[in-house]
Amino acid sequence: MxxxxxxxxxxxxxxxxxxxxxxxxxxxxxxxxxxxxxxxxxxxxxxxxxxxxxxxxxxxxxQSSYALQRGVRFEQSVTSNAMSFLLPLVREQLALDVREVREQDLSTVQVRTQFPDLDRDALTDHRVRTTRDSVAQMLAGDQRAINLLRHPYLVLTLGDMPTYLEPDLLAYAASGTLAPIEIKSFPCIDGIADPAKTAEAARQTAVYMVALCRLVENLGQPSSRIASQGLLVMTRDFTLEASGSLLDLRPQVRRLERVLANFPxxxxxxxxxxxxxxxxxxxxxxxxxxxxxxxxxxxxxxxxxxxxxxxxxxxxxxxxxxxxxxxxxEESVAQLGTQAANMCGDVSTVSHALALTAGTRTPTTAAEKAVAEELRRAAIAVQLAGAAA
Ligand code: SF4
Structure with missing residues (x-):
């Protein structure tokens, strides 16, 4: 073919x-x-x-449909009433001097309602362009700029493919930096959130952060205009009230930049x-x-x-x-973990490695010799440990 x-x-x-x-x-x-x-x-x-x-x-x-519905309800409640639940968190946690809310919703539903004749490509173009224009206006210090942009549309290139990303919110104040906000409906109980869920939210927000960096650079602005932290909004205990926590995104952003740079x-x-x-x-x-x-x-x-x-x-x-x-x-040594696989080099199967240890196969390559020596030492250590027990 x-x-x-x-x-x-x-x-x-x-x-x-x-x-x-x-x-x-x-x-x-x-x-x-x-x-x-x-x-x-x-x-x-x-x-x-x-x-x-x-x-x-x-x-x-x-993901249970209950969890999905709860997520939608929580986001609605956080962003309703002119962001009255969100605003204190933006001021306190992100230290942004947002006095009055100027918001814009760029979600598909909202844009479709406004422009029912747009086809899918035109809708995507509109969302990307409006996000770009809004961020440019924010960074230009325009006092009338939007300060809470809902469901912006950011572009991130993976390999050579554009992917479109939709953070929940971007927050900005003329005296501060641009920061992503992620709304999750898992609870923060007595001030402590599930570490695994928080880590997952941080990784996801780091992806938005990288896409935002690309946009800001394209606008000719330094990446210092973007905060190094994002705001994670969760439910307070088991209620639908909002609780916030800052996410330090620097480690994930650095790792992600490396992964993206190496993507084939x-x-x-x-x-x-x-x-x-x-x-x-x-x-x-x-x-x-x-x-x-x-x-x-x-x-x-x-x-x-x-x-x-x-x-x-x-x-x-x-x-x-x-x-x-x-x-x-395939009896791959990789099933024993990355460390074991790295140690085995080009000795790729468990039976190959065991044959080297038992001496039924003579090592010829440098990797085989190293594996044979390492495993022989490990086998002696196991024997000695058994004798001492
Ligand atoms: S090898 Fe690992 S990362 Fe690759 S597809 Fe399989 S499970 Fe996913």
């Missing part, structure tokens, strides 16, 4: 599977598994993980896809069991054909079950 360009090859890999643009959570996920070509190809092909994962036998990441160009990704494989159409509710089984087999073959880099970060990836199964079947 001849492809006109690399992007066409990615589209061919996706086949009849639906496409879904990447969001901040998905981009933040790259922090866990930097350098995994399988994940990068699937991301670059805009394949929705939440649909692909169960099709290839992974547990389905689900589409031509490098396309070169890793065997020509013959492509994903099937996503089975619907009416699909027969036979067709579903065939679709699952085709998807497993297509994903399995992409080179993977299994390691510790995979625990956060929706494809974990599939890749772990493959690592076990």
């Amino acid at each position: 001849i492809f006109r360009d690399a992007r066409e090859r990615l589209v061919h890999f996706r086949g009849d599977f639906p496409a879904k643009p990447l969001d901040a959570r998905r981009i933040a996920g790259l922090l866990d598994a930097p350098g995994c070509m399988r994940r990068q190809v699937i991301d670059a092909a805009s394949v929705p993980m939440k649909d692909l994962a169960p099709l290839i036998g992974c547990r389905e990441p689900r 160009h589409v031509t490098q990704l396309a070169a890793q896809i065997p020509t013959a494989v492509s994903l099937p159409a996503l089975p619907s509710r009416d699909t027969s069991q036979t067709e579903r089984t065939a679709a699952s087999a085709q998807a497993r073959e297509a994903v399995g054909a992409l080179p993977m880099r299994f390691g510790d970060g995979c625990t956060g990836c929706p494809l974990l079950d599939f890749c772990r199964g493959q690592a076990q079947r």
Whole structure:
């Protein structure tokens, strides 16, 4: 099969599977598994993980509809009444001297209501342009500028693909810096929030921060115009009242910048896809069991054909079950963890490493010699520990 360009090859890999643009959570996920070509190809092909994962036998990441509804209600309550719940947090936590609220809502629903004739591309253009103009006005020190911009639309390039990101809010005051605000409906109980959820929110907000940096740089402004912290708004205890906490985003932003800089160009990704494989159409509710089984087999073959880099970060990836199964079947040393895999170098299977330890295989390469020596020392340590016990 001849492809006109690399992007066409990615589209061919996706086949009849639906496409879904990447969001901040998905981009933040790259922090866990930097350098995994399988994940990068699937991301670059805009394949929705939440649909692909169960099709290839992974547990389905689900969020309860109750949690989703509660999230929507909480955001509505925080941003209602002229932001009366949010404003104290913006003033106290972000130290922004916002006296009166000048807000604008750029959410799809709001823009569609205002401009019902815009098609999807025109709607995207409008949101991106208006975000850019609003931020330019803020940074120019215009006293009439919007100071709370809801659902702005930021662009971040991944590889060579533009992705569109939608933070909950951007806050600004003429005397301060520009800061992202993320609204989450998980609780902050007695001033303490779930550390794992807070870390996830910080990573997601860091993605917005990087996109915001790009916009500010494009506007010819220094990145010092952006705060180094974002505001996380959570529910106070089990109520729908708002509680806020500052997120120091610098470490995540630094890591993310590295991951984005190293994200392969589409031509490098396309070169890793065997020509013959492509994903099937996503089975619907009416699909027969036979067709579903065939679709699952085709998807497993297509994903399995992409080179993977299994390691510790995979625990956060929706494809974990599939890749772990493959690592076990192939007896890969990667299933023992990233540290063990790094130590083994090009000794890639457990049986190979054990043969070197037992002396049934003579080490020839430098990696084999190092692994044989390391494992022999470890085996003696285990024996001595057993004798002393
Ligand atoms: S689980 Fe699989 S696809 Fe996800 S990062 Fe790990 S190896 Fe890559």
